[in-house]
Amino acid sequence: xxxxxxxxxxxxxxxxxxxxxxxxxxxxxxxxxxxxxxxxxxxxxxxxxxxxxxxxxxxxxxxxxxxxxxxxxxxxxxxxxxxxxxxxxxxxxxxxxxxxxxxxxxxxxxxxxxxxxxxxxxxxxxxxxxxxxxxxxxxxxxxxxxxxxxxxxxxxxxxxxxxxxxxxxxxxxxxxxxxxxxx
Amino acid sequence: xxxxxxxxxxxxxxxxxxxxxxxxxxxxxxxxxxxxxxxxxxxxxxxxxxxxxxxxxxxxxxxxxxxxxxxxxxxxxxxxxxxxxxxxxxxxxxxxxxxxxxxxxxxxxxxxxxxxxxxxxxxxxxxxxxxxxxxxxxxxxxxxxxxxxxxxxxxxxxxxxxxxxxxxxxxxxxxxxxxxxxxxxxxxxxxxxxxxxxxxxxxxxxxxxxxxxxxxxxxxxxxxxxxxxxxxxxxxxxxxxxxxxxxxxxxxxxxxxxxxxxxxxxxxxxxxxxxxxxxxxxxxxxxxxxxxxxxxxxxxxxxxxxxxxxxxxxxxxxxxxxxxxxxxxxxxxxxxxxxxxxxxxxxxxxxxxxxxxxxx
Amino acid sequence: xxxxxxxxxxxxxxxxxxxxxxxxxxxxxxxxxxxxxxxxxxxxxxxxxxxxxxxxxxxxxxxxxxxxxxxxxxxxxxxxxxxxxxxxxxxxxxxxxxxxxxxxxxxxxxxxxxxxxxxxxxxxxxxxxxxxxxxxxxxxxxxxxxxxxxxxxxxxxxxxxxxxxxxxxxxxxxxxxxxxxxxxxxxxxxxxxxxxxxxxxxxxxxxxxxxxxxxxxxxxxxxxxxxxxxxxxxxxxxxxxxxxxxxxxxxxxxxxx
Numbered sequence: 019x020x021x022x023x024x025x026x027x028x029x030x031x032x033x034x035x036x037x038x039x040x041x042x043x044x045x046x047x048x049x050x051x052x053x054x055x056x057x058x059x060x061x062x063x064x065x066x067x068x069x070x071x072x073x074x075x076x077x078x079x080x081x082x083x084x085x086x087x088x089x090x091x092x093x094x095x096x097x098x099x100x101x102x103x104x105x106x107x108x109x110x111x112x113x114x115x116x117x118x119x120x121x122x123x124x125x126x127x128x129x130x131x132x133x134x135x136x137x138x139x140x141x142x143x144x145x146x147x148x149x150x151x152x153x154x155x156x157x158x159x160x161x162x163x164x165x166x167x168x169x170x171x172x173x174x175x176x177x178x179x180x181x182x183x184x185x186x187x188x189x190x191x192x193x194x195x196x197x198x199x200x201x
Numbered sequence: 202x203x204x205x206x207x208x209x210x211x212x213x214x215x216x217x218x219x220x221x222x223x224x225x226x227x228x229x230x231x232x233x234x235x236x237x238x239x240x241x242x243x244x245x246x247x248x249x250x251x252x253x254x255x256x257x258x259x260x261x262x263x264x265x266x267x268x269x270x271x272x273x274x275x276x277x278x279x280x281x282x283x284x285x286x287x288x289x290x291x292x293x294x295x296x297x298x299x300x301x302x303x304x305x306x307x308x309x310x311x312x313x314x315x316x317x318x319x320x321x322x323x324x325x326x327x328x329x330x331x332x333x334x335x336x337x338x339x340x341x342x343x344x345x346x347x348x349x350x351x352x353x354x355x356x357x358x359x360x361x362x363x364x365x366x367x368x369x370x371x372x373x374x375x376x377x378x379x380x381x382x383x384x385x386x387x388x389x390x391x392x393x394x395x396x397x398x399x400x401x402x403x404x405x406x407x408x409x410x411x412x413x414x415x416x417x418x419x420x421x422x423x424x425x426x427x428x429x430x431x432x433x434x435x436x437x438x439x440x441x442x443x444x445x446x447x448x449x450x451x452x453x454x455x456x457x458x459x460x461x462x463x464x465x466x467x468x469x470x471x472x473x474x475x476x477x478x479x480x481x482x483x484x485x486x487x488x489x490x491x492x493x494x495x496x497x498x499x500x501x502x503x504x505x506x507x508x509x510x511x512x513x514x515x516x517x518x519x520x521x522x523x524x525x526x527x528x529x530x531x532x533x534x535x536x537x538x539x540x541x542x543x544x545x546x547x548x549x550x551x552x553x554x555x556x557x558x559x560x561x
Numbered sequence: 562x563x564x565x566x567x568x569x570x571x572x573x574x575x576x577x578x579x580x581x582x583x584x585x586x587x588x589x590x591x592x593x594x595x596x597x598x599x600x601x602x603x604x605x606x607x608x609x610x611x612x613x614x615x616x617x618x619x620x621x622x623x624x625x626x627x628x629x630x631x632x633x634x635x636x637x638x639x640x641x642x643x644x645x646x647x648x649x650x651x652x653x654x655x656x657x658x659x660x661x662x663x664x665x666x667x668x669x670x671x672x673x674x675x676x677x678x679x680x681x682x683x684x685x686x687x688x689x690x691x692x693x694x695x696x697x698x699x700x701x702x703x704x705x706x707x708x709x710x711x712x713x714x715x716x717x718x719x720x721x722x723x724x725x726x727x728x729x730x731x732x733x734x735x736x737x738x739x740x741x742x743x744x745x746x747x748x749x750x751x752x753x754x755x756x757x758x759x760x761x762x763x764x765x766x767x768x769x770x771x772x773x774x775x776x777x778x779x780x781x782x783x784x785x786x787x788x789x790x791x792x793x794x795x796x797x798x799x800x801x802x803x804x805x806x807x808x809x810x811x812x813x814x815x816x817x818x
Binding site for chain 3: 224225227253255257258259261262263265266267268269270272273275277291292295299405406407408409410414415416417418419420
Binding site: 038041050051053054055057081082083171 | 205232
């Protein structure tokens with residue numbers, strides 16, 4: 019098993035931390051993982067993206083150009099990464115703010131309105147966890163149990179009280195993920 | 202089983218320094234390695250192990266702080282990226298000339314000049330061939346993973362003290378910024394004053410009336426004395442070349458085509474080898490782990506069995522010259538590189554490989 | 562009545578002796594140079610404080626590059642201008658040691674300005690001995706940042722012209738404004754009285770450096786009769802008449818007063 023995932027959006031949407039939680043969940047599942055961010059000025063207010071690879075074998079290149087799964091949170095990222103999803107792969111995206119929706123028919127597409135999900139959960143900061151929930155619903159790469167363990171590793175001990183909130187956001191995302199195309 | 206933590210290569214350097222009994226870190230911010238000092242400052246090791254961490258006013262100052270700290274027999278290190286390391290090269294030359302141990306981490310970015318903040322391997326020549334003035338060598342070790350970043354700090358200090366020589370951990374923006382799982386080894390305490398006297402009997406520790414004074418200097422105005430010193434260095438380098446070469450190989454046993462690549466490029470080349478093997482082409486990879494000393498002997502051995510070799514580097518072709526020297530005409534040697542922070546894909550390298558070998 | 566040599570050498574008759582911490586090496590300094598006197602004062606202070614085994618000196622690049630040949634303590638020899646960086650790490654890693662740099666005006670006030678200013682700014686608990694003779698001695702008498710207006714050197718053969726060369730840099734006054742400095746004084750060693758005062762200043766600087774209150778800085782306005790192309794006596798006179806006007810003698814800052 020080897021899953022190459024790109025997560026892309028605006029700085030501030032929690033793209034990097036979502037990738038980190040996914041990667042840590044992979045470690046909890048005894049997988050090899052890499053997490054490779056785009057870094058530099060584009061982090062500040064511009065687009066941010068991170069490539070996460072989960073594999074049951076040693077990972078060679080941490081940078082790839084074709085992805086099994088793309089998680090897309092703004093229009094620029096959709097324009098850039100829709101074409102990089104391997105045929106039969108998954109594209110998960112948040113339609114809010116999107117003016118040109120994904121058009122490919124040879125990939126699986128899932129939509130998640132994570133702003134609404136975060137509002138339902140009661141905290142805008144768990145936006146990215148709603149997205150993660152949608153991803154895990156359609157493409158269960160790691161078990162929820164290991165995601166919870168991964169969260170425990172990523173959230174500093176003094177904020178451990180926030181783990182149930184994050185879990186609730188993931189569950190909300192799983193519930194509201196909407197598959198809009200099947201390859 | 203040791204705990205496995207997800208961390209960036211840069212964070213691994215910092216955590217490893219604390220856990221391996223490093224006495225002092227002196228640095229200056231520069232992308233893509235600033236997480237090293239940020240992590241150290243956040244961890245506050247001065248409250249636990251007593252490690253000193255200081256943000257200096259420049260890379261020039263950081264490397265001279267290493268000179269001062271190393272003079273006292275302390276385990277001192279810094280980290281920077283290409284433009285910052287250029288500033289340090291004066292100090293590294295002095296450290297080599299004064300025969301002081303230290304570890305410098307260089308998380309390379311593209312140049313020349315301010316260049317780019319994206320990953321590159323374009324400082325191979327600078328670091329492996331010297332960097333500063335004078336006849337000297339750095340010991341250069343090239344990590345390819347976050348785990349290597351963690352492990353090479355301690356290995357670097359072992360080599361630095363064994364040979365009283367600067368050691369450069371030559372990484373790049375990918376290895377620094379990428380997160381991977383890192384296995385932590387048991388904590389090593391900082392050395393006591395007695396252990397420093399034992400391991401670094403030459404150090405400046407305050408002169409009791411009973412012993413000769415210790416002078417750390419790289420200066421000798423007498424031509425014969427300086428020449429003797431240069432010859433002594435040459436003998437030291439010969440020992441390093443004889444004893445410390447380290448490399449790893451992937452599928453080289455029956456390989457007819459050998460790739461040579463270090464650091465992040467070696468990981469990408471593993472994927473290249475897999476792709477070519479899937480097509481029935483017998484490819485293999487030699488990854489130099491030490492860049493100085495260079496695994497020339499092993500490359501020569503592989504050249505005898507190979508139809509060709511190819512050096513894959515994120516630069517315009519630097520290590521390839523050392524590969525050619527080692528191959529010494531035994532087989533054709535090709536090169537493929539990308540620059541400016543662009544990274545080659547395995548497919549791209551496969552295509553270049555086929556072009557070079559007339560297999561397209 | 563005659564007295565024997567042995568009688569003269571009795572401890573109660575000794576009025577002067579070379580400090581025990583000055584080595585037997587013949588100094589390379591020119592006759593009349595201030596360095597020899599300042600070396601002696603530093604050696605005396607270390608000896609009198611009984612801190613030979615707890616003192617680490619950092620020598621610069623310049624005439625005093627070989628200071629380590631003359632004072633019998635452990636030494637680090639720095640790259641040009643970088644002594645305060647070495648001293649910073651040495652003191653922070655060995656806080657129980659007395660750490661001092663010994664630097665000339667080319668080393669400290671030109672190529673090493675960043676290092677000295679930031680060591681002062683960080684309040685490193687070190688001593689800096691600053692020899693200001695307004696010229697590069699070792700390389701053959703070129704202009705220093707501290708060279709006076711009108712002063713002739715090998716790179717200002719018609720005299721220092723501010724339009725061409727800028728103005729003299731008054732380092733001690735500059736760093737007195739930095740919160741990390743504890744004691745800043747300007748002294749000279751051209752007379753016995755001046756040398757005694759300079760020695761007290763050096764001792765105070767060493768004592769302050771153990772108090773954890775910041776950096777102590779002793780500037781010694783000095784002569785370079787070779788570089789100035791004067792006899793030692795003329796150089797002393799010229800220093801009093803010209804250097805002291807720009808670099809007046811006395812304490813500039815003392816946080817404990």
